[in-house]
Amino acid sequence: MTQTRIKTLISTHRLYIGDLQTPVTLQLWRDQETDWLSVSTDRAILTPEQRNGYVAEPSGYHQTPEAALKSVVDGFESCYLHAVEAGHTPEESWLNPTTVIASK
Numbered sequence: 001m002t003q004t005r006i007k008t009l010i011s012t013h014r015l016y017i018g019d020l021q022t023p024v025t026l027q028l029w030r031d032q033e034t035d036w037l038s039v040s041t042d043r044a045i046l047t048p049e050q051r052n053g054y055v056a057e058p059s060g061y062h063q064t065p066e067a068a069l070k071s072v073v074d075g076f077e078s079c080y081l082h083a084v085e086a087g088h089t090p091e092e093s094w095l096n097p098t099t100v101i102a103s104k
Contacts, residue, residue: 006032010065015073017045017080019090026072028065036061037068043095045076047083053096054079 007029014023025042038061044053054075062068084090 007038008032010037013069015076017076017095018084020080020092020095022092022095024076024095026069028068031061034061036063037065038062039068039072041072042098044098045079045094046096047079047094048088049083049086050079 010028010030013026013028015026016023022043024045027040029038029040030036031038046053062071080090080094083094
């Protein structure tokens, strides 16, 4: 049986990572039943140093807006910095569109 949940969009943000010009859209959601917060994104980052692309997981719930946004920003930033520190030149192609913009 499927559980029905209502989430409310709290805010939308644009994240610019390092030297990349392409913004990542972040949407902050509040679960109406639990009051927990989650973030969805419109892009994933996949650098030459990664095996799989990083996408903010809608299932990653947080108690404060700051914690929710920080977890996503830290994830994208970590992937980016790891590649740059390994000697790669940042490329716009590292940011790939996703279908995760609507929180699940």
